[in-house]
Amino acid sequence: xxxxxxxxxxxxxxxxxxxxxxxxxxxxxxxxxxxxxxxxxxxxxxxxxxxxxxxxxxxxxxxxxxxxxxxxxxxxxxxxxxxxxxxxxxxxxxxxxxxxxxxxxxxxxxxxxxxxxxxxxxxxxxxxxxxxxxxxxxxxxxxxxxxxxx
Numbered sequence: 502x503x504x505x506x507x508x509x510x511x512x513x514x515x516x517x518x519x520x521x522x523x524x525x526x527x528x529x530x531x532x533x534x535x536x537x538x539x540x541x542x543x544x545x546x547x548x549x550x551x552x553x554x555x556x557x558x559x560x561x562x563x564x565x566x567x568x569x570x571x572x573x574x575x576x577x578x579x580x581x582x583x584x585x586x587x588x589x590x591x592x593x594x595x596x597x598x599x600x601x602x603x604x605x606x607x608x609x610x611x612x613x614x615x616x617x618x619x620x621x622x623x624x625x626x627x628x629x630x631x632x633x634x635x636x637x638x639x640x641x642x643x644x645x646x647x648x649x650x651x
Contacts, residue, residue, distance in 0.1 A: 578641035
């Protein structure tokens with residue numbers, strides 16, 4: 502069984518900002534991956550931002566780290582010395598790699614009201630393992646750091 506877990510880390514707002522925001526994540530769990538399937542294996546997770554105090558600020562951005570693979574082109578889960586490539590996307594079409602804006606990736610930008618007025622916003626994370634990847638049996642994981650800037 503292969504799994505991908507997302508770990509959330511919130512960077513604190515600058516001292517001038519008055520927003521009180523928290524970040525939580527629901528990991529992308531691929532479940533059992535079968536390398537003989539002709540179709541990719543997809544799964545979803547989520548990043549949720551909750552702001553309880555208005556800040557007077559508007560937009561925010563959400564960046565995801567490259568994980569253990571060290572690059573957005575080479576995200577990979579590991580099980581000891583075995584690795585299984587995968588990718589995280591900001592869209593259901595799996596066309597935009599979700600990262601920090603480098604290496605062909607993009608951040609997700611939220612506009613307006615959450616830090617400004619308080620409230621909650623949830624953003625889906627779309628994960629994909631390509632079809633026909635050779636993988637040794639076992640549990641595969643990676644840790645992704647979520648950074649929210651507002």
